[in-house]
Amino acid sequence: MASNTDTTYPTVTDADEPVDVHSPVAEHAVELATARKDILRIATAGSVDDGKSTLIGRLLYDSKAIFEDQYEAVARASKGDHVDLALLTDGLRAEREQGITIDVAYRYFATPRRTFILADTPGHVQYTRNMVTGASTADLAIVLVDARKGMVEQSRRHAFLASLLRVPHLVVAVNKMDLVDWSEEVFEAIADEFSAFAAKLSVPDLTVVPISALHGDNVVTHSAKTPWYEGPTLLHHLEHVHVASDRNLTDARFPVQYVVRPQTEEHHDYRGYAGTVASGVFRTGDDVQVLPSGLTTTIAGIDGPRGPVDEAFPPMAVTLRLADDLDVSRGDLVCKPENAPTVTQDLDALVCWMAEEPLRPRQRIAVKHTTRTVRAVVKELAYRLDVNTLHRDREATELGLNDIGRVRLRVTQPLFVDDYTRNRATGRFILVDEATNATVGAGMLTPAG
Amino acid sequence: MSTPDYRLSQLETLEAESVHVIREVAAELERPALLFSGGKDSIVMLELARKAFAPARIPFPVMHVDTGLNFPDVLEFRDKRVAELGVQLIVASVPDAMARGVVKEEPNGSRNRIQTPVLLDAVEEHGFTALFGGARRDEDKARAKERVFSFRDEFGQWDPKNQRPELWDLYNGRIHLGESIRVFPLSNWTELDIWQYILREQIAIPPLYLAQEREVVERQGMLYAVNEFIRPKDGEQPFRATVRYRTVGDANLTAAVRSEATTVEEVIAEIAVTRMTERGATRGDDKVSDAAMEDRKKEGYF
Numbered sequence: 001m002a003s004n005t006d007t008t009y010p011t012v013t014d015a016d017e018p019v020d021v022h023s024p025v026a027e028h029a030v031e032l033a034t035a036r037k038d039i040l041r042i043a044t045a046g047s048v049d050d051g052k053s054t055l056i057g058r059l060l061y062d063s064k065a066i067f068e069d070q071y072e073a074v075a076r077a078s079k080g081d082h083v084d085l086a087l088l089t090d091g092l093r094a095e096r097e098q099g100i101t102i103d104v105a106y107r108y109f110a111t112p113r114r115t116f117i118l119a120d121t122p123g124h125v126q127y128t129r130n131m132v133t134g135a136s137t138a139d140l141a142i143v144l145v146d147a148r149k150g151m152v153e154q155s156r157r158h159a160f161l162a163s164l165l166r167v168p169h170l171v172v173a174v175n176k177m178d179l180v181d182w183s184e185e186v187f188e189a190i191a192d193e194f195s196a197f198a199a200k201l202s203v204p205d206l207t208v209v210p211i212s213a214l215h216g217d218n219v220v221t222h223s224a225k226t227p228w229y230e231g232p233t234l235l236h237h238l239e240h241v242h243v244a245s246d247r248n249l250t251d252a253r254f255p256v257q258y259v260v261r262p263q264t265e266e267h268h269d270y271r272g273y274a275g276t277v278a279s280g281v282f283r284t285g286d287d288v289q290v291l292p293s294g295l296t297t298t299i300a301g302i303d304g305p306r307g308p309v310d311e312a313f314p315p316m317a318v319t320l321r322l323a324d325d326l327d328v329s330r331g332d333l334v335c336k337p338e339n340a341p342t343v344t345q346d347l348d349a350l351v352c353w354m355a356e357e358p359l360r361p362r363q364r365i366a367v368k369h370t371t372r373t374v375r376a377v378v379k380e381l382a383y384r385l386d387v388n389t390l391h392r393d394r395e396a397t398e399l400g401l402n403d404i405g406r407v408r409l410r411v412t413q414p415l416f417v418d419d420y421t422r423n424r425a426t427g428r429f430i431l432v433d434e435a436t437n438a439t440v441g442a443g444m445l446t447p448a449g
Numbered sequence: 450m451s452t453p454d455y456r457l458s459q460l461e462t463l464e465a466e467s468v469h470v471i472r473e474v475a476a477e478l479e480r481p482a483l484l485f486s487g488g489k490d491s492i493v494m495l496e497l498a499r500k501a502f503a504p505a506r507i508p509f510p511v512m513h514v515d516t517g518l519n520f521p522d523v524l525e526f527r528d529k530r531v532a533e534l535g536v537q538l539i540v541a542s543v544p545d546a547m548a549r550g551v552v553k554e555e556p557n558g559s560r561n562r563i564q565t566p567v568l569l570d571a572v573e574e575h576g577f578t579a580l581f582g583g584a585r586r587d588e589d590k591a592r593a594k595e596r597v598f599s600f601r602d603e604f605g606q607w608d609p610k611n612q613r614p615e616l617w618d619l620y621n622g623r624i625h626l627g628e629s630i631r632v633f634p635l636s637n638w639t640e641l642d643i644w645q646y647i648l649r650e651q652i653a654i655p656p657l658y659l660a661q662e663r664e665v666v667e668r669q670g671m672l673y674a675v676n677e678f679i680r681p682k683d684g685e686q687p688f689r690a691t692v693r694y695r696t697v698g699d700a701n702l703t704a705a706v707r708s709e710a711t712t713v714e715e716v717i718a719e720i721a722v723t724r725m726t727e728r729g730a731t732r733g734d735d736k737v738s739d740a741a742m743e744d745r746k747k748e749g750y751f
Contacts, residue, residue, distance in 0.1 A: 017707065018660075018691070018706075018707040018708050018709050019708070019709070019710075019718070019719040019722050019723055020709065021709050021710050021715040021718040021719050022709075022715075022718075025722055026718040026719070026721065026722050027718070029718060029721030029722045030714070030717055030718045030721055032721070033641055033645070033717060033720075033721040034645055034717065036458045037458060037459045038456055038457070038458065038459060038462070039459045039462050039463075103594050103609065103610075103612060104594070105590075105593045105594045106586045106593050106594075106636070106637070107593065108586070108587045108637070108639050110639075110641075115459045115639075115642075117637055129614055130614075132614075132616065133614045133615060133616055136616040136617045137617060137618075244454055244455075244456060247455075249455055257469070257472045257473065257476060258472045258475060258476045258501075258502075260502055260503075260504075260505050261505060262504050262505035262506070263505075264504075264505075264506075266504070267504045267505070270504060270505075274472055274501070274502070275472075276465065276468075276469045276618070281455065303503070305461075305464055305465075305468065305500045313455040315457070315462065315465050315466070315469075316457065316461075316465055317464075317465040317466075317468035317469050317472070317501070319503075330476050354614050366623075368619050368621065369619075371473075371476070424617075425617075428616070428617050428619070429619065430614075430616055430617075430619045430621065432621055432623060437621070437623035437624060437625065438613060438621075439613040439614045439615070439616070439621045442614070442616045
């Protein structure tokens with residue numbers, strides 16, 4: 001089968017010679033580079049042993065996101081026969097010295113169809129905290145599985161966290177297929193086991209790909225060694241996965257971020273409400289309601305980055321002008337009168353705890369939700385979740401570092417919320433320790449009860 | 450704008466994300482300032498700040514850490530842009546700090562490292578609680594791991610092992626007195642994104658970025674344009690070559706590359722076919738060690 005990416009790349013030119021910017025190669029390169037694309041945000045999970053860094057290095061190298069001097073530096077540093085692509089992604093001195101990955105790292109690559117932002121999360125240290133951070137913005141999560149080991153506890157945990165964060169697309173890359181002689185049976189067994197598990201997690205879209213990150217099979221081009229595999233290569237899937245319908249375009253939500261008041265001669269009466277559309281679509285002339293006041297008005301105009309626009313949708317950063325002179329400030333929310341979020345001081349949420357000092361009932365804490373920050377008290381810990389077995393421990397009295405549990409919070413002022421499963425933007429919050437100012441938790445709102 | 454599928458392009462998405470970050474800082478941090486050098490990244494960042502608050506003025510000052518080794522073109526560009534936007538410019542001067550004995554010139558002539566104390570002094574003097582920087586995560590391995598809101602202690606230091614988790618678009622800008630946040634609104638932009646945005650928005654840039662015939666000398670395989678900071682040494686034969694700058698750093702250390710790119714479109718063509726990183730290619734000061742950037746950041750550098 002022919003390569004199923006649309007990708008062809010110009011070759012390396014001699015660095016000492018000026019690039020011929022009018023050559024057919026240059027024209028082609030410009031065409032590829034400047035094509036209108038969208039962004040796919042990816043989170044990868046897996047440990048060093050699963051070959052995650054090698055896979056990422058492979059994606060970067062094969063999509064030509066790696067520059068020649070970076071590649072040469074890595075080739076020099078590699079031990080053994082292969083260029084160690086994993087070295088491309090280990091950023092900090094301590095990581096290179098200790099051979100570990102400390103923190104979430106972000107990588108960038110592009111093909112003619114899409115640009116990719118990849119959050120590379122380590123598999124072992126502070127695992128949950130990092131994976132939750134990386135997955136929070138992801139459209140797609142890649143979980144790596146070693147074909148020799150099959151689905152292990154860590155794979156379950158990765159898949160669970162991706163589903164908890166409502167990452168809409170999950171890819172299981174069954175790696176090191178070369179070490180199981182490209183066995184279809186091995187692959188199918190892992191795929192079946194994973195599908196059965198994913199069904200319990202409400203993973204909306206699961207794709208399983210047999211690969212060898214080290215040799216590149218089925219990463220960018222189809223491998224001759226897996227004639228039995230008829231699915232896409234990994235990169236082809238990343239380029240084509242349909243994400244347009246993942247967003248909530250139904251519930252119009254606009255958290256006011258900043259009030260724009262020029263107070264100049266030219267714009268004497270201008271008063272605009274700047275913010276990022278969280279969900280839904282706003283149009284000039286729409287009837288809208290402002291919370292918490294509940295007052296209604298209409299949208300007089302929407303100013304975008306290049307002047308007035310007729311409509312705004314997520315994730316556009318715009319400024320709304322309202323027809324009436326209302327008292328609106330940061331932390332307020334603009335919605336539609338017939339479709340308002342829940343206004344509440346009681347939050348029921350799954351919380352991922354990220355601090356050494358545990359979360360306990362009666363604790364006081366700050367909550368940042370959209371553009372509103374309020375104080376809260378922990379009313380109740382309903383249960384702690386075992387992320388490996390999904391068992392709910394209702395006897396738990398605290399959440400420790402990297403624990404996930406269901407928590408009820410009472411906040412000092414009403415928040416305007418939706419369930420996280422319906423609306424990722426208005427169903428999420430972070431918890432901040434008021435003494436240390438550290439970010440200590442992430443919350444996803446769930447229906448009460 | 451016709452977008453029946455309600456999708457933004459990658460440039461529009463990055464733009465929206467950056468504007469969101471800039472507004473969030475203005476709303477939550479008491480006294481921000483934007484680091485503006487006249488380089489292409491800070492030019493784009495300043496343009497995004499303008500868009501974030503239009504039609505109002507940018508509600509914070511811009512600051513330039515002046516090493517005293519700037520290309521004159523770039524300083525001229527800086528002053529012009531600042532005047533157009535009606536924003537306040539604060540210059541933190543390395544030569545002044547040297548004259549006061551606060552910092553000393555390093556033997557290799559690089560003022561990269563001694564910028565840091567000058568920056569930190571200015572932050573303290575003006576009471577800045579947040580500084581916007583134009584760094585991108587695709588530039589360097591250490592930057593790839595840094596948050597958009599990068600917490601710094603009272604010494605301006607970055608602690609890579611103790612970063613605040615950064616989830617969704619919920620940024621935590623809370624600090625105690627003396628601490629500050631470095632903010633990187635361009636974190637997710639690549640070099641090519643920056644150039645495409647400059648093209649799309651018709652943003653003015655200093656002429657150094659475009660190819661011109663310039664008088665140059667060759668040093669250690671790199672071309673340096675002859676200027677007030679670069680004089681031919683004994684045995685060096687200056688010659689004319691058509692070159693441009695891929696980054697604009699100190700005039701005594703930043704090399705030019707042979708180039709035919711006389712327009713932004715041609716620069717994009719050149720970058721699209723070039724396989725050298727900009728820093729690796731032209732900045733002598735980052736070649737010191739594989740962990741050079743990480744070390745400088747821990748000291749309080751951007």
